[in-house]
Amino acid sequence: MDKIRVFISYSHENEIWLTEWLDPVLQTVNPRCLLKQWQRTFRNENVEFWFDRERDKGLRGGERWRERIFKEIDKADIALLLVTQQFVISPFIMDEELPHILTRHKKHEMEVLPLLVQPTRLKDLPTGDFLQWAPGKPTPLSSYFDRGDNAFAEACNEVLDALEQTIVRVREKRNQTALASTQSSQKKEADIELNGINPGKKILRIISRFPQKKKVKRYKSRLKDLLQSRIIQ
Numbered sequence: 001m002d003k004i005r006v007f008i009s010y011s012h013e014n015e016i017w018l019t020e021w022l023d024p025v026l027q028t029v030n031p032r033c034l035l036k037q038w039q040r041t042f043r044n045e046n047v048e049f050w051f052d053r054e055r056d057k058g059l060r061g062g063e064r065w066r067e068r069i070f071k072e073i074d075k076a077d078i079a080l081l082l083v084t085q086q087f088v089i090s091p092f093i094m095d096e097e098l099p100h101i102l103t104r105h106k107k108h109e110m111e112v113l114p115l116l117v118q119p120t121r122l123k124d125l126p127t128g129d130f131l132q133w134a135p136g137k138p139t140p141l142s143s144y145f146d147r148g149d150n151a152f153a154e155a156c157n158e159v160l161d162a163l164e165q166t167i168v169r170v171r172e173k174r175n176q177t178a179l180a181s182t183q184s185s186q187k188k189e190a191d192i193e194l195n196g197i198n199p200g201k202k203i204l205r206i207i208s209r210f211p212q213k214k215k216v217k218r219y220k221s222r223l224k225d226l227l228q229s230r231i232i233q
Contacts, residue, residue, distance in 0.1 A: 001045070001046045002046065002171070002174060003046045003047075003048055004045070004046065004047045004048070004077050004078065004167055004170055004171070005048050005050065005072075005075050005076045005077050005078070006038075006047060006048065006049045006050065006076060006077070006078045006079075006080055007050055007051075007072050007073050007075075007076035007078070007079045007080070007101075008035075008049060008050065008051035008079075008080045008082065009079055009080065009081045009082065009087075009093065009097055009098065009101060010051065010081075010082035010084075010087065011082075011084060011086035011087045011090050011093065012053070013084075013086040014082055014084050014086055014087065014117060014118070015053060016030065016032055016033075017032050017033065017034050017035075017082055017117055017141075018033065018034065018035045018051055018053075018082075019033060019035075020033050020035075020036050031145075031152075032145060034115075034141075034156065034159070035049060035051075037156060037160070038160070038163065041160055041164075042163075042164075042167070045167065047167060049080075050072050050076070052065065052068075052069060066096075069097065070100060073097070073100055073101055073104065073110075074104070076110060077110060077111065077170045078110065078111045078112070078113060078163075078166055078167070078170060079101045079104075079105070079110055079111070079112045079113070080113050080115060080163070081098075081101075081112065081113070081114040081115060082115055082117045083114050083115060083116050083117060083118075083120055083122075083125060084117050084118040084120055085118065085119070085120045085121065087117075087120070087125075088120055088121065088124040088125050089124075098126070102126065111166045111169060111170055113134060113162055113163060113166050114133055114134070115133075115134050115135075115141065115159060116133055116134075116135065116138040116139070116140050116141065117140060117141050117142060118140050118141075118142045119140050119142070119143075120140070132162060134158060134159045134162035134163075135155045135158050135159065136158060136162075139155070141155055141156075141159070
């Protein structure tokens with residue numbers, strides 16, 4: 001199963017939604033952590049999540065952080081946006097990171113799933129033609145968290161469903177692209193067989209019409225040698 005890469009776009013002020021522990025020393029579990037739930041749910045689906053402060057694969061000291069972030073966006077199949085007010089007022093996110101994500105999205109190179117995490121002025125966000133917010137109303141995840149465990153769990157399941165559907169779309173698109181490529185190759189091979197002309201011989205016929213000047217003659221001779229040695233069939 002091919003790997004699906006997920007880039008998480010967020011404000012550092014909202015990192016609590018991605019970290020497993022409230023206190024790493026005491027190992028106090030963070031009940032808001034979304035990332036751990038996503039990783040466990042898709043552990044057998046070959047889905048990789050990345051954000052810049054990830055412990056194992058995130059940014060390292062001395063690294064060119066801007067270049068690395070754009071590199072990770074370009075590698076990703078899906079962008080998860082953790083939308084908060086801090087997200088929409090971040091100069092780097094709004095001026096550089098998000099425009100790069102939206103450009104890839106408009107080119108159909110990346111799926112984008114915006115998650116409304118906290119109350120936000122949504123008119124400040126250029127949401128474009130996203131398929132659907134999650135949670136879908138949209139109601140901020142923080143509001144569900146404040147209501148209690150059951151409400152928050154239901155909202156998290158809604159996010160998981162939206163993420164799962166997005167992953168399925170990516171895999172379907174890959175399969176369609178692979179199928180189209182195979183069919184195109186098969187058609188080209190069939191056309192060659194139907195024409196009954198070896199491509200190498202066809203090239204020889206074309207170059208035989210060139211004027212007999214010294215330069216052209218030299219290149220013709222080289223090309224013939226290549227054809228005869230079967231580098232070009």
